[in-house]
Amino acid sequence: MASSEDIVLSAVLNLLSAFAFLVAFAILRLQPINDRVYFSKWYLKGIRASPRSSGTFVKKFVNLDCRTYIRFLNWMPAALRMPEPELIDHAGLDSAVYIRIYLLGLKIFVPLALLSFAVLVPVNWSGKSLEQTEGLTFSTVDKLSISNVPDASKKFWAHLVMAYVVTFWTCYILYKEYHIITTMRLQFLASENRRPDQFTVLVRNVPPDLDESVSEHVEHFFCVNHPDHYLTHQVVYNANNLAKLVEKKKSYKNWLTYYQTKYERNPKIKPKTKTGVWGLWGKTVDAIDYYTTEIEKLSKEETIEREKVMSDPKAIVPAAFVSFKSRWGAAVCAQTQQSSNPTIWLTQWAPEPRDVYWNNLSIPFVELNVRKLLMTVAFFFLTFFFMIPIAFVQSLASIDGIENKLPVLRPLIQMEVVKSFIQGVLPGIILKIFLVLLPMILMAMSKIEGYTSLSSLDRRSATKYHFFILVNVFLGSIITGAAFEQLQRFVDEPPSEIPKTVGVAMPLKATFFITYIMVDGWAGIAAEILRLVPFVMFHLKNTFLVKTDQDREQATDPGSLNFSVSEPRIQLYFLLGLVYSVVTPILLPFIIVFFAFSYMVFRHQIINVYDQKYESGASFWPDVHRRILTGLVISQLLLLGLLSTKNIAKSTPVMIALPVLTIWFHIFCKGRYESAFVKFPLQDAMVKDTLERATEPTLNLKAYLKDAYVHPVFKGVELDRPSAVDDEENNPLVPTKRSRRSSKSHSEEGV
């Protein structure tokens, strides 16, 4: 067990490394050459021009202005300065609400930490149980924890009262936050400009009809059943082939531009290329001519394929985007059941166009259910038994394994360096590779489950990842052993024993988790702001691959908040905070530093870097709320288990009321707020409709909605531009506020 000196040392080291990261970031971000990496959002918005276009050659790459280095930490106040409404305007509600999760952590844990330090730390310290037990090694952390209070002591009442305070304070803050987020969401939806998804409903499982095409069937059905409201609809094409052609043409056009630029700069040498793969072998031909003819050929193919898809009834999947004359009509259709058979004519709000996951729009009802069953079973095995294949691969990658399978490599393996690498590092790397791949595996599983929008895929993956972390990181660290051993234990032990086993082991792991918070939390966040991977990638691409300006734009990966990965990780810190707030309050300051630091970093990132792929209007909040409450209930059960071993009369009845109340609070909040994230109230729809009818009586809604939900490949002309810009601004069908925002917010950056 780590002593308190170890922890102090570790804290200092971690603080130093975090500080080093920060200094590196502060220096790197001031170099013009890195501008696109650290301010990519502004480039995407078209507000920031490249600083490399003016000045001397050196100045293009390195910032020589010393004054800017002095103020190297002032990105922090700058990040905090943008007011929230402007932030929502600038980065979207999803991002603005996402960073509020960190703020929520501060709101919950700062007062709890103060109270715990004022009450529990003195109580624990004066317990002196550890000192009186002979032959026990313990650290200062343990002396400040509940372990230091002797059995059957009256002092435990302080902990019981504190457990109640933690529960009520957390619930109070959560309730207030839910209220605020709901209000923000409703305001956001109400203030939004006209958008196609407000008028549109996604209809799935259109039943087959012998006499009519899907399109006719949809039209007739809605003309009959929503006669006063139905406006138009768009069928969904299965356009995978076409998408490939469009992609190929785009790449060829890019090469053409490259060679044309090259030829213009140096008109003496006519550029050549080879016709084989990647232009590396094959016949040498004139590059410009070659690509021009190829593009023409592809254009023809594309036209043929396009017509084929448009005319072939088999290329139409049994789903459609149905648009209505008013938001009221769409709200009605999305919330009601259409047919007496509830497995056909399924309606739901259409996701916004860029949020649609096109591949999943046509899964039949029974298949959907079978897929969900299979994925549930697969996820169960993944969570509890993933160590088995990992261990198998690790055994293959051992010295003996490789020698057996590939005797050729024997001389190489027996070299000392290779040997120690295989023995020491390879098993760890294999596990690490799995953990890096895990979110992708979970996302693939969610895709198989058949969700129809990117936002719901993200939410679903996050739920899976959260459970995985709960079992394998939290429980796995407290009770050592692989997950399937824990599962065995959970099945074989009485339910009353589990909280005891875990609860008793929990205080002993406090030092481990403190270290974990510093390494994974603090250093992780500091690495986050440096954006090491995009940074390296950008410079590699810029040096070796970038041919045209368009390429350079694409080389910048603005990235986005990866909700499905990062939210479950935050939840681990909430869980740790709630669990240890009563048991080992000394852990709380570390959590608070994590939340405060993360809040600042992510606020900076969403202002300057990230570019969200879609906007769901904070529809993930009910999940966040539920998971924090799950953490709260876990913390209560563990404390119940721990206290039940301490011989305190009546602790169990006093404690058992807490989870009951917490679960009730969850049900209450669900009833009170959740529908704001799922349904769209008719009153609000009517208000917006009426307002619009008054202000724009001549609006041609049909023309406006005509191409909104066309599969991306059919927006042929627009595909030549980078897709992010396409989605954000230049798409004439989705005018967002952002394009009209003045450039004054640019001054926020403090450069």
Add this chain to the structure above:
Amino acid sequence: MASSEDIVLSAVLNLLSAFAFLVAFAILRLQPINDRVYFSKWYLKGIRASPRSSGTFVKKFVNLDCRTYIRFLNWMPAALRMPEPELIDHAGLDSAVYIRIYLLGLKIFVPLALLSFAVLVPVNWSGKSLEQTEGLTFSTVDKLSISNVPDASKKFWAHLVMAYVVTFWTCYILYKEYHIITTMRLQFLASENRRPDQFTVLVRNVPPDLDESVSEHVEHFFCVNHPDHYLTHQVVYNANNLAKLVEKKKSYKNWLTYYQTKYERNPKIKPKTKTGVWGLWGKTVDAIDYYTTEIEKLSKEETIEREKVMSDPKAIVPAAFVSFKSRWGAAVCAQTQQSSNPTIWLTQWAPEPRDVYWNNLSIPFVELNVRKLLMTVAFFFLTFFFMIPIAFVQSLASIDGIENKLPVLRPLIQMEVVKSFIQGVLPGIILKIFLVLLPMILMAMSKIEGYTSLSSLDRRSATKYHFFILVNVFLGSIITGAAFEQLQRFVDEPPSEIPKTVGVAMPLKATFFITYIMVDGWAGIAAEILRLVPFVMFHLKNTFLVKTDQDREQATDPGSLNFSVSEPRIQLYFLLGLVYSVVTPILLPFIIVFFAFSYMVFRHQIINVYDQKYESGASFWPDVHRRILTGLVISQLLLLGLLSTKNIAKSTPVMIALPVLTIWFHIFCKGRYESAFVKFPLQDAMVKDTLERATEPTLNLKAYLKDAYVHPVFKGVELDRPSAVDDEENNPLVPTKRSRRSSKSHSEEGV
């Protein structure tokens, strides 16, 4: 433990007693004096005239026609003869679907019994494990059960396969049945005549408004948000006082009729009465004059109270019945969210007028949540700890207890007869009284939970009662001991041990449950058809209380299917059948006899006797389906536990797939069919609307709906008739098919 001879004896005794009941019923029902008890439904329908009005004096009371006695059992084929569509027409969908539960039992268990007897009984019999174990007493029942198969025998694979057969067969039958019931419900709803609830939505939690009354507020809100569909609305009055006055006036009118009849028959004596309570003391006055003036007085009071309620804004609760111009409009409003605050303007389908539970229409959102929490906690304690107060009362009612508390009674108590009564019978009676009161307690709890219709109250109480029976009858019989001791055990034992403990004890209890089925099931059903309590009550009332013809009509209690009590009891038989189908197949024939006998008896009862209080369109079916599946999962877990003690390799992985598949099947069925019981599809609404518009273009819907949802006390004029007739036929607002039904179905009775 009962030997097989005991069981045969018990079966013979029970069959004899059931037969005696049947003979008694066959004789009693042929006596004209009992006609109203055994054919009350036909009286209510006004089809059957009293046979007492003609013939000689003796013939009025006793049937002397010997020929009818010969065919004394032919009510049975008569009960089965009425085809199902006519039955739905005659008794309503609720009743017709209710008896299908018994039919479902037959469909599931008859093939399973045949298969079990063909396969498992020989396998078990040839096991000979019990005979080889020395010093063991066992019965023939045990020799036919799984206990007779030796440990680690390959024969257990027959049981494993059988467990799969049971699961798949049950699921298949359940799936088919859900499909049939759904179709029946949809047809029933589609074929129904115009009814007010098709156009009406119940709106609760109308927010308070400073400037407007509730009525104005409702009207404005719906005029704005459903402009094309809103028609009219009715506010809900808090009319408890008025209801009392109306009730009093009704009783006075009844007395007046009585005295007037008396006076007409014997004009010499002017009838007198006393002004005090029940006419027993006080001043003697002329009865007819007295009641005439009293009724006049009451009428005036009633008018004043009526006006007061109508004009006092405080007498209006914040709820309303809002009616729409079309079924489409109502369907839309019932299924959508109205306001961005989901706790106000809550809409749901209006229950049909006689199904409304008026007292619960105005509970605020937070209070509703608190009530549900309290009732959940109370129900938990009721289920697991009810034995504690019972035991306390029993101890008070012991000899010592009574002697201590009431020394006066000592001489009485020390009499031998009283003493043995107190010791032997009183504790049992106290428990029995509690069990009789239990459904009422559960109903009261459901009322506190705030459900707004009688049908949902019934469903909710049934859920509670089912859980109570599961814990206290099923588990309580297998693992002996009070429920709270079981609870303790469940908490203290590993989850893997519980199915083992229960599973191992289960085969030993087969003989007990066989006896239980005969005593509670067979004899209970035979008593049901005799209608002993209503029979005695009718004759008591008829002899002592009946004054007028109206009184006689009211003295007949037609009764109704008490869903909240009888459905959970059926579920116990499903559970027993599923649990023992693999373990002790010999139990199945007893279950089959129960289902067959019940089916016949209840079919007879719903044709001839029962009169349903409301019609919910079989909306209870999802509950029935879910509970049978719960039973199936329990049976699988217990078998898993039992087999895991038998040393069979791989039995657990093979068995664990079954509950997973069953739960998945439940989710699948829920998605596939449940919405037909909860929502009303727009397509069906539109079809009915269109049809109606074509056939009755001049319909004045507003006038039709005007008084549909008036509180019963405001239907002053109609209250003078017995309420059942009022609801069924004479209510001009609810024309049902039944009133148009020809009287030919009367010939079905075979009298």
